[in-house]
Amino acid sequence: xxxxxxxxxxxxxxxxxxxxxxxxxxxxxxxxxxxxxxxxxxxxxxxxxxxxxxxxxxxxxxxxxxxxxxxxxxxxxxxxxxxxxxxxxxxxx
Numbered sequence: 001x002x003x004x005x006x007x008x009x010x011x012x013x014x015x016x017x018x019x020x021x022x023x024x025x026x027x028x029x030x031x032x033x034x035x036x037x038x039x040x041x042x043x044x045x046x047x048x049x050x051x052x053x054x055x056x057x058x059x060x061x062x063x064x065x066x067x068x069x070x071x072x073x074x075x076x077x078x079x080x081x082x083x084x085x086x087x088x089x090x091x092x093x
Contacts, residue, residue: 003080005031007042010086014041028059028072031082045086056087 002022007015021038025031036043048054059066060083066074076082 058085
């Protein structure tokens with residue numbers, strides 16, 4: 001059951017520039033395990049010290065916030081597109 005994971009530019013410095021991958025993860029926990037294995041430097045940007053999704057990381061499945069689909073327990077479907085979006089603060093003074 002392949003899904004596609006889109007990695008935004010802000011996180012690509014931790015993936016050697018890779019912008020997307022296909023994998024067979026069935027839920028968020030499996031997806032994070034796949035990403036941990038492929039891109040160890042990405043792990044601290046996805047989960048906190050307790051292993052929970054970072055507070056300012058938004059995860060979308062087919063453009064729908066995963067929190068409204070059941071959260072980490074959501075079961076990915078064949079062909080789902082997952083987008084990881086870190087909140088980025090900034091501005092001018």
